[in-house]
Amino acid sequence: MNSEQISAELRRIHFVHCAIPDISLDRVRTDFAIGNIRLDEPIVVLADDKDDAREIVKHENALPVVFLDGESMRMVEGNGKNVMLDHDCHLVKVGDGLMAAKILRYDAKAVPYIPKSEIKNAEMYLQQLKVAMFLTNSKDIEAMRSAPIYIV
């Protein structure tokens, strides 16, 4: 499916609002496991290649940075080294943090990403993801993956 088709599908998914959460928005945990690798945040920036990724990591640290190396996805760490992520996972482009939340809920192997051009909105998207977690009473990503939803 292309981005538009994915967006259309995601619009049909509705999280069930929790009117009385038991948590604080400021304390939700967004670290995220892909196979045996743990990302600090569940939205990544997609770089063009290894060198591009290293450059982004030097200047931006809100989101993890990945690039595609053939068919595998590799994350660049702060020291410039890169690690391979679970080869079963796949990237899905997102337009906001709520969309990222829906993708994480709907597809266990999806990794939400934003293009480099959207790095300026990274903090906002992360905050939106946290709001979605708060409003579904999800203290962490694992809890959000089983938050009630319905599809219209």
Next chain:
Amino acid sequence: MSEKTTATVTQSRKLEHVNIILNKETQYREKTTMLEYVELAGGGASIAKVDVDLGTEIVGKEIDAPIFVSGMTGGHSDVFGINKNIAKAVAKLNIPMGVGSQRAMIEDKNLAYTYDVKKFAKDIILIGNIGATSLHRYGNETIQEMLDEVNADMLAIHTNPAQESVQPEGDVDFRGIFKRIVEVAKYVRQPTILKEVGNGVSKEVAQRLDGKVYGIDVQGAGGTTWVGVETYRSKGEEGLAFWDWGIPTALSVLETKDSFKGKVFASGGIRSADDVIRAVALGADLCGMAKPVLMSESRQGSDGVYSMLSSIIEDMKKKMAKLGLRNIGELKNAKVLIKEPLSGVIKQRGVHVPGRFVLE
């Protein structure tokens, strides 16, 4: 922040809220109440309108229609007139009204008069109001005093995590809030309802509240979105993604009825006699209206509110007469057809509905 600064911030927020709702587009854009997917089968041959009785009961008192004016405002001298005009209108109609959050009068006792509408309508049922997140700040005695100061007959504790998430000065720590809600409901003399503010109540939350509060006002999605209101105030874009976040009113009523044995109020996007009739047929005991009342009051004061509400009541009688339904009891037992997509969502959510319902 000093107490004086906090009080000032609260006051100016009240005025901003009213101005935004009156002057900006703050309705849900894509979500509806889903009441449009509810159809009634008639009770028999049509009857005369004069034979329809809309009377019902709340907190042991008789009222003349299953409608109330949702709590909206208070806490600033400029909004006192709104509450006064609404009170005069509901007194003539013998229906209840709520006031907005009374936090402002706790912070500044000089503002108590903006909520004290029983001076102008001594026999109305008045629903007091405090925010759930304020319950960490104020003890039970303070809440009781707040209610007694205005002779409130009920307490509405409003919960608004979505609004708080987008509000620039929002309180987003809900840890321990559920426990405080239950404590206050047990402590105060007046019956307590838990009220959402436009994002709806799910069956999971309703089940937790069963036996702990007198009623739940679902205030579902489909009307005014407070995420939208706060997005205008914040002048940021973060809230835009959540503009349509919430459980539609019809779905929320059904989820709550399935899990909660107390009174259920249907608010959120209630705009017409059809909306009230459908919501009551789904099982709601009362239906709350807010924005249409505010708009009527801004145009024509108390007469405007009276005229708008009485025309809805007359329209209800006309429609129920056509369906052969004599009273609220018969309306609550009417056969109901629920169409797609609402019927599909009910099945997905595992909500149980009464035998008189047919799901398409």
